[in-house]
Amino acid sequence: MSSPYCYKYPRPAVTTDLVVFAWIDHTLQTLLIRRKHDPFADHWAIPGGFLDMEETAEAGARRELLEETGLTIPGVVEPLGFFAAPDRDPRGRTITLAHVATLPGGDHPIEGGDDAAEAAWRPVVEARDLAFDHDEVLAAAVDWLRRKVVAKSPEALALLPRPVELSEVRSLFKSLGAPARNLAAWVAAAGG
Template sequence: MREPSSLRYNASLTVDLAILTIRGERLNVLLIERGKPPFPGRLALPGGFVLDDEDLDRAAARELWEETGIGEGLHMEQLRTYAAPGRDPRGRVASVAYLAIAPDLPVPVAGTDAAAARWVPVGEEGELAFDHGDILGDAVERARAKLEYSPLATAFCREPFTIADLRSVYEVVWGVRVDPRNFHRKVTGVDDFIVATGERRSLPTGRPAALYRRGRAELLYPPMMRPGRPDEVAS
């Protein structure tokens, strides 16, 4: 075994953000075009190195603000840590990835190390820099899974929202068609998932739709199962 004095401790720490929103009835991810090496010109997730005076959540919030101009009012959670040797050609760099979700986010402005920033439909991003393709895949699967057992779908909606708005989130994120009547019954049957505001929104056709806001539930019971699983909501 090598003595501790012979070991090299030169790892760096970054945060990367998988920022998801729904635009044009498609699940989109915010990507930047890298303006500096490594991988100049390649698309990547926004992120950066953690500063000496920052904890991880603060670093992620700073990067989110710099890339989107949004500092509050959205869902953000730590996804996992990525630290495989060789993931960054600059050296041993570990990255703590975050999943961030908000409704209909604005067109982004490129940060200081990016040539451009834009929303890209998930599945059309091509090969991303570093291991960001793996991070994005994990983030999308996290979002899909949490729609089953948590009120995460409401993070994609501006309040107040209709049940049709909420159903559209499940359809877009899961990539399936959801039966409206079955969905309505299940959503309203989960205690404190959504709460009626008592107001209605006029629609182009049919009766005005009831409006809702997120309730206080942290877990959904019974869960909203994806297609191919027991008690599924999709037709």
């Protein structure tokens, strides 16, 4: 059945991606998937995919994360921004609505599924040459996390395992390129 609100102009596809950060093995890591299919088969990418017609962008990001990695984010998922360069996807005009989340310190098991051949935690400083424009998306997410860490936000304070150690805070700040000032106050704010 056709809709009375037909639009005769081409429409872009919409995807949603979810950058996830966790502190694993004394290192800031991000969750990546190895793509099973072209475009960019065998390349690492941020988990994500096409948005279903009936779901919100956040619900789509959470669904894709679960399908591709088996991981559920128990807490807040924040919008990061949209990425819309005309040539970002070789399949055609695609706009992604990127999201970001942090997980508290601890173990977060994952497993590749759906169209992900593999899922893995990778150190943020080593995550590069990603599929599509995901290097740009990850850079924006790192900037988001840097601001959260400097502001001592709840998402940032929950990243590190308890008890919070000054050496871990120093490593976190260094991995984000954040100014390492007043780290003892950060440890105190985190309950360390």
